[in-house]
Amino acid sequence: MRRRYSVNQIIRQSLYKANDHSSVKNVKRVAGGSINESFFVETERSRYFIKYHVNSPSGFFELEADGLRLIKSTKSVSVPDVLAFSDKKGEAFLVMEWLEGRETSKTQIQLGEQLAVMHQNYGKKHGFNKDTFIGTLPQPNGLFSSWLDYYRDKRLKAQLEQGIRQQTIKGKRRDRLERLLERLGDWIPDEVPPSYLHGDLWGGNWLPGPGGKPYLIDPSFLYGDRHFELAFTELFGGFTPVFYEAYASEFPIADYYEEIKPLYQLYYLLVHLNIFGKTYGGQVDAVLQRYV
Structure with a gap:
């Protein structure tokens, strides 16, 4: 219970930093690699992909956000929008837009x-x-x-x-x-x-x-x-x-x-x-x- 409460608090904090103060409708744990805990989060306003790391190294999510920003700057292949991140010890997170789709022949x-x-x-x-x-x-x-x-x-x-x-x-x-x-x-x-x-x-x-x-x-x-x-x-x-x-x-x-x-x-x-x-x-x- 204590671990779940901590995650919920992180999710609320990350949404606040992403400037979404609306009510949370749905939180679901999703696959997102072996390093982070990852969640699909739906609010009254939007849907998000949120990654959380309880013991991340210094600058962990900032570096990921920097890499996505640099790729985006090339105006070539798309990347998800980064909406907020924090590398604060014990409560590091990254908030991105939720992406959903199916591969086509193209x-x-x-x-x-x-x-x-x-x-x-x-x-x-x-x-x-x-x-x-x-x-x-x-x-x-x-x-x-x-x-x-x-x-x-x-x-x-x-x-x-x-x-x-x-x-x-x-x-x-x-x-x-x-x-x-x-x-x-x-x-x-x-x-x-x-x-x-x-x-x-x-x-x-x-x-x-x-x-x-x-x-x-x-x-x-x-x-x-x-x-x-x-x-x-x-x-x-x-x-x-x-x-x-x-x-x-x-x-x-x-x-x-x-x-x-x-x-x-x-x-x-x-x-x-x-x-x-x-x-x-x-x-x-x-x-x-x-x-x-």
Whole structure:
């Protein structure tokens, strides 16, 4: 009862900050990932998606709101409107518009075309000016002129260090990963445009809204090689062939993509290894053995 009362209080507080003082008609717990408690909330005025985290890290929801704002600024693919957020310890929340719809035959075509447009928006440097999160793991950042330096030092090396601490990366796996980092420049490009990237674009981080219109959710925003994003979309599925065809029609995929795709997927496999454990060890080792 105490936990439920606390959640209800947070919901009322979040609605107040979203400037909705009307009566609450319905509250329903919904799926929203493994990190937060998520709710559908209907008031006399509107309907909302509210995420709540009892022990969120500093800046957790502000970073998500920043990522959605930056994607929205490209006027390409849609994102839900952020109506309010708080990162106050013990009562952090994010309030967004409620989206509901069904995928149509055009949804993934639109998603591919619009993501390609988003990727044709560029930052000045690679990376991001704030440390972020990838799942539950901290993601150290910085701004780099070189994509190779950023990807090696802030992405792969950060996961290596995390894995050493957690004992998920040791022995032959550690040796191969360290040798790969030394030779990474043999494959990863140095000078590529720093595209706007969602940063965590798997099949669960987009959804169809009204009329089947695609929306991106839950970003871990950065500027970088757009092929890094495409590689992750292929790792766990959720995107159909027409998505890739539509993307390529708007922004042709580079010839080097197939050769380096596993190296870009490696980052996300390391993240999953460090979050979920040895289940992902075999996939990590297969990539390392291919290149080292």
